[in-house]
Amino acid sequence: MDIDYFRKINNTYKSESRQETDLYLLNRHVNRHFADTIDYHKVLKNGETYELLIIKDTDGNTHKKKIKSRPDKKFNLGDYIEWNGQYWLVTLVDPNDKTYNSGYMYLCTVLLKWQNSRGEIIERWAYAEDYTKYSTGISQNYSMSTGDYQYGITLPVDDETKFLKRDKRFVVDIDGVYPPDVYKLTNRKIYLADDRYFCRGGILSLTLSFDVFNASTDKLVANNQNAQVWICDYIENLIDEPSYTNPSMAAIVGKIINTSGFITLNRTKKIKAEFTDAAGNIVTDIVPQWNIVCDFKDRIEISETDNIVSLKITDDNFIGETITVVLKNKNGSDDSIDLIVTDI
Numbered sequence: 001m002d003i004d005y006f007r008k009i010n011n012t013y014k015s016e017s018r019q020e021t022d023l024y025l026l027n028r029h030v031n032r033h034f035a036d037t038i039d040y041h042k043v044l045k046n047g048e049t050y051e052l053l054i055i056k057d058t059d060g061n062t063h064k065k066k067i068k069s070r071p072d073k074k075f076n077l078g079d080y081i082e083w084n085g086q087y088w089l090v091t092l093v094d095p096n097d098k099t100y101n102s103g104y105m106y107l108c109t110v111l112l113k114w115q116n117s118r119g120e121i122i123e124r125w126a127y128a129e130d131y132t133k134y135s136t137g138i139s140q141n142y143s144m145s146t147g148d149y150q151y152g153i154t155l156p157v158d159d160e161t162k163f164l165k166r167d168k169r170f171v172v173d174i175d176g177v178y179p180p181d182v183y184k185l186t187n188r189k190i191y192l193a194d195d196r197y198f199c200r201g202g203i204l205s206l207t208l209s210f211d212v213f214n215a216s217t218d219k220l221v222a223n224n225q226n227a228q229v230w231i232c233d234y235i236e237n238l239i240d241e242p243s244y245t246n247p248s249m250a251a252i253v254g255k256i257i258n259t260s261g262f263i264t265l266n267r268t269k270k271i272k273a274e275f276t277d278a279a280g281n282i283v284t285d286i287v288p289q290w291n292i293v294c295d296f297k298d299r300i301e302i303s304e305t306d307n308i309v310s311l312k313i314t315d316d317n318f319i320g321e322t323i324t325v326v327l328k329n330k331n332g333s334d335d336s337i338d339l340i341v342t343d344i
Contacts, residue, residue: 027071027099034070044082045075054083063107063127068100076201077193078156080125081105087125091154091193093200110153112170113229116160117334121223121231124161127154131207149210151183157194157202162336164188165293165324169211171218171230180230182218183208190322190338252277254288254327255335263323263339266314271337273307273327289328294321311339319343 034040039053052075053068065088069075074097081088092104108125116122131150151172155161166185173180187207194202219234254275263269273288290309292302300323301312309325318341326336 023098030099031070031072041083045079047080047082050075050081052081052083057104063109065105066102067105068102071097071099071101074101074200075103076199077195078158078201078203080108080156089125089127089154089156089203090201091127091203093195095195095198095200106154110151110172112153112155112172113223113231114164114168114170115231115234116163119235121221121229122160123223123229124155128152129154149183150186151208153206153208154203155206157190157196157204159334161204162190162338163324163326163334164206166295169218169232170208171213171232172208173230179213179215180218182211182213182232184211188322191340252283252286254286256325256327256337259337261338261340262342263311263313265316265319265341265343267312269311269339271309271311271325273309275307291326291328293324293326296321313341316343 034051034053037053039055041052041054043050043052043054045052051070051073055066055068057064057066067075067081067090075081075090075093077090077093079090081090087108088105089108090103090105094102106127108127110126110128111123112126113121113123129152131152155164164185166188168185170183170185171180172183185206186209189205190202192203192205196202214232217234218230218232220228221231221234223229252275254273257272257274259269259271273290275283275286275288277283286307288304288307288309290304292300292309292311294300296315296318299313299315299318301310301314303310311323311325321341323339323341324336325339326334328334
């Protein structure tokens with residue numbers, strides 16, 4: 001008997017173990033019969049056609065679905081799934097993808113809207129939870145006590161959401177209500193579900209606390225589809241001017257290079273900027289514009305030399321806090337990095 005013949009016709013000739021052969025045969029079977037179930041659906045993943053098994057979860061939560069995809073068709077944390085006329089957000093991914101890709105998605109119920117640093121109106125669907133039950137229900141200061149109502153908002157990590165910081169305000173209310181309810185970002189969790197380092201996406205969780213509507217700064221404006229949306233602290237004509245008067249410099253792109261996502265207590269952290277032109281050539285005659293974003297900026301030692309910004313923290317009260325370092329480019333291609341303060 002020629003065993004090589006049977007290995008070839010079963011496409012296992014290059015298999016190095018019985019486990020690899022069994023896995024190949026299992027995945028072939030899964031792909032052949034993937035659509036042979038009532039749980040099979042064609043959906044849109046980030047706007048593109050995609051196949052999923054959408055399974056009712058056993059805990060009775062109708063806003064939560066278990067999902068599976070074909071072995072060679074991955075989905076990631078933060079992916080949007082459009083199904084049944086609804087937006088769902090992938091919030092859990094099993095990193096073991098030898099066969100089915102498995103995870104969970106939650107129904108998005110809030111369309112969050114804000115204005116970014118370039119003046120553009122940004123919209124993101126979010127999964128919302130009631131965080132009021134975790135608070136005392138009362139917010140106090142030296143002069144008065146008010147009701148403390150909180151939402152937990154889960155969003156994908158992308159080039160817009162990662163810049164959302166504390167004190168950012170949003171309208172969260174039913175269309176047509178005036179004055180609308182306003183909420184302020186009071187906390188953010190960025191590493192509770194972050195699989196970006198092995199290319200499986202990430203999500204972030206924001207805490208929004210009830211705030212006061214400001215009739216002079218909170219505006220009803222037109223979004224990209226010419227629909228009227230509420231934007232808190234709206235600023236007119238915020239779009240930046242062109243970065244450079246020389247047309248050959250218009251395509252300059254800056255990026256942060258050679259640094260980790262941590263800053264160690266009592267040690268100087270150096271962050272370097274590198275600029276390249278449209279052809280990928282390094283440009284050396286540009287002065288970087290740095291922006292340090294955190295609640296304790298005045299407690300950080302900051303210095304700039306050439307294309308490097310240096311940071312140093314000596315107060316151990318900030319261990320575990322996050323600092324965002326932003327490299328500004330007026331052509332809109334900002335780069336940034338989040339640094340977690342550690343003591344080792």
